[in-house]
Amino acid sequence: MDEIRKLERCVQDIRHTDPREDKKRIEETKGGLLADSYRWVLDNATFQQWQQDQHGRLLWVKGDPGKGKTMLLCGIIDELHSLLPRTALLAYFFCQATDLRINSATAVLRGLLYMLVKQQPSLVLHVRKKYDHAGKTMFEDANAWVALTEIFVDVLQDPQLSTTYLVIDALDECVTDLPKLLRFVAKQSSVSSRVKWLVSSRNWPDVEEQLERAGHRVRLSLELNAKSVAAAVDIFIQQKVDQLAQEKQYKAEVRSSVLQYLTSNANGTFLWVALVCQDLTATPKWNVLKKLALFPPGLDSLYRRMMQQISESDGAEICQQVLAATAILYRPVTILELTALVESLEDFVEDLESMRGIIGLCGSFLTLREDTVYFVHQSAKEFIFTNASHEVFPHGIEAAHQAIFSRSLAILSRTLHRDMYYLEALGTPIDNVQPPEPDPLGASRYPCAYWIDHLYYSKPMSQANGFSDLQIAGVVEEFIREKYLYWLEGLSLCKCVEKGVVSIARLWSLVQMWDRDGLTQLVQDARRFVMYHKGAIESYPLQIYASALLFSPTNSLIRRLFQHEEPEGITIVPSMSSSWSACLQTLEGHSNIVRSVSFSHDSTRLVSASHDSTVKMWDTKSGASLQSLEGHSDYVNSVAFSHDSTRLASASNDGTVRVWDASTKACLQTLDGHSDSVNSVAFSHDSTRLVSASHDKTIKIWDASSRTSVSNRTYLRTYVGAESPIREARGCSYVRS
CATH class of the missing domain: 3.40.50.300 (P-loop containing nucleotide triphosphate hydrolases)
Incomplete structure (x- = not known):
C-alpha cells in the first residue's frame, strides 16, 4: 500500500x-x-x-x-x-x-x-x-x-x-x-x-x-490546402449562423444575409468568423444588417474595426488603459491584480462585476477564464503592438511600463509586512505553507515578481513623462530601506525567490547609472544579502528575520536597517565580520570533489567538473543549476567552454574527452584516443580545435569543428612527452615535446 x-x-x-x-x-x-x-x-x-x-x-x-x-x-x-x-x-x-x-x-x-x-x-x-x-x-x-x-x-x-x-x-x-x-x-x-x-x-x-x-x-x-480549409470554414459558418438565428430569432432573409456575408468575407479564417459572430451576439436583431456591413474581411482589418469601436465607445479611455496594461504584463493576471495595477480601475476593487463588464468592452481582444484575463488570440496581442501602438500607448510603451512600476511599488508598500501568512514559527517550511483566505498577497503576487522589470523597461534615464531618474531613485531607495525584507518574504511565499535574485541584479545594473552613491551601495548590499541567504529564504520564509539577519555582516546596510526585526531572546549571537566576504555565491549540487571550473566567454554561465562523474552548468546571475551533463564513467577532471560559448569540453579519468552542446546538453563528440586518464582540456580561440593532456604523457590536438552526434576518434596531432622517434601513422603525427 x-x-x-x-x-x-x-x-x-x-x-x-x-x-x-x-x-x-x-x-x-x-x-x-x-x-x-x-x-x-x-x-x-x-x-x-x-x-x-x-x-x-x-x-x-x-x-x-x-x-x-x-x-x-x-x-x-x-x-x-x-x-x-x-x-x-x-x-x-x-x-x-x-x-x-x-x-x-x-x-x-x-x-x-x-x-x-x-x-x-x-x-x-x-x-x-x-x-x-x-x-x-x-x-x-x-x-x-x-x-x-x-x-x-x-x-x-x-x-x-x-x-x-x-x-x-x-x-x-x-x-x-x-x-x-x-x-x-x-x-x-x-x-x-x-x-x-x-x-x-x-x-x-x-x-x-x-x-x-x-x-x-x-x-x-494549410495555405496549400486552401480549398479544403475554405470548405471547412463554410461548415463552421453554417453552424454559427444557425446558432445565431436560433438565439436571436432572425428572420429568413436576415439569416441568409448573414450567411452570405460571412461566406464571402471569411477568406478561410475561422478566427475571423468567430470574432464577427461574437460581436453579432451582442447586436440587436433589428441592427444586424447595418452592423454586418461594418465588418471588413481579414483579421488585421477586423482588429482595426474592433479598435475603432472601442475608441468610439463611452469607455474608450479605460479600455485603452486596460489593453495597454494587459499587453505589457509578463503573464496573465487575475481581475484583482489588474484592478490594482491600473489606476483608473481603483474604484472597482470591491466591484468585480463591473470589472468583468469592462473586460467585456474589450471583448474583441480580451477574454476572461476563471477571473483571469487573457488575450483572445496571440494575433490580437501582436496587432496592438504592430498596428495600434499609437492608440493604446499614446505616451509610448515606456510610459506604460512606468505606470505599472509606480502602481506596483505603491501596492507593495501598502501590503507588505512581516509574517503576511501568520505562520509565527520561524522554521515553517515553504512546502507546509497554505495561503489564508482571502490571500493577503492576492493583489501583490504580480508586483512582487515584476516591479523591477517594469522599472527597467520604463527607461528612467530618458527622463520622459515628467519623471527624472533622481525622482525614481528616491522612490526605489525608500522602498528598499523600508520594505526590502518584507519583499523577500513575499517572494518566498510566492515561490519566486530565484526571480528576485535576477531582478535585484538587474536593479543594481540600473542604479549604477544614477548619480546616487548611497543607493548604489544599498542595492549592492541588498543583492549580496539575497544571494548569500537565497537557500534559507526560499525554503523557510521567516528565516529572513532569523538566520539571514544574524548571519549577515555587522555593517551590512540591510542588517542595520532591519535590526528591529531580529528575533528576541537570543543571548548568544554568532560572531560575524564587519563586511561581506569576497564570496558572492556558494553553488551546491555536486556529490563529490569539484576539480575544475570555467566561465562561458559571455560570462552568463559557469561550468564545473566533479569526481561524481558529472559536469554541471550554472546561471551566474541567480546561482541556479541549469544542467547536469552525464556520460563519463569516472571522475571528471577538467572542463572548458568554447570561445563562442556554444560548446563545452570535459576530460575524464575514463580516458575520454567529451564535447557537449551548451544549450541542449547533447554529447556531440566522444574523443577516446588517450590510453590513460585525461587531466586537462582547452579550446583554441577560433573554437575549431581542442587540446587535451593525459597521464599517458601525451598531448593531443583534436578537430572540434564537427557538431554531429557521433563518436569521433580522429585527432590531428599527438605530442609525446617521453623520448620517442618521429612517426607518421594513420594521419597522426608523433613528435618529441
Missing part, C-alpha cells in the same frame, strides 16, 4: 495541467468541435503518408493565424482515439502563449509525460528514478527541463512502450524555451519508429529551420 501511495503521489506531482481538460476547455471556448470541419484532413495524401508509412515519424501542420490549426488537431486526436488499437498510446498538449501554465517547454513535456504514465503506468518507474530523491521540485526548479528530457528519453526507449502518438499544438505559442523544445522534438522524432509526432505552428522560419533537421518528416501546409 505504501508503494501504491508513492506511485499515486508521483503521478499527481507530474500533473501541472491535464491536457484532456485543456482540450475540452478549448473546444468549448471555440464553440464546439464540428466533425465536418476537420474530416477533410483524413483523406489528405500528406496526412495519410504520415499515418500509414512507418518512416513518416513527424508531421508538421503549419498555417497563418486563425486558420483552425488547433481545432484541426482536436479533430485528429478524436479520430486517432477511435482508430488506434487499445494498446496504442496517445498523448497531446496545447500551448497557449497567454496562459502561463501551458506556454513553456517544460510544461509541454510534463503534460505529455502525465498522459503517457496515466495510460501505461509502468512508465512511471522512469520518473521514480529521479523523483524518489528530489520530489515534486524536480518538475519546477531550474533543472526541470534537464530532468524531464532525461526521463522522456528513457520513456521513449522503454522496450515495453506501445505504439505511441505525441501531438503538440501551437509550437509558436511556447513562450519559454521554444528552441529547446524544437531541438528535442527534431531529435527524438528520428529515434524510434514506434513513436509518431504531430505538431502545429504558424509559418515561422525559426520553427521550420529546427524541424527541417528532423529525419522522416512531412509538412502539411
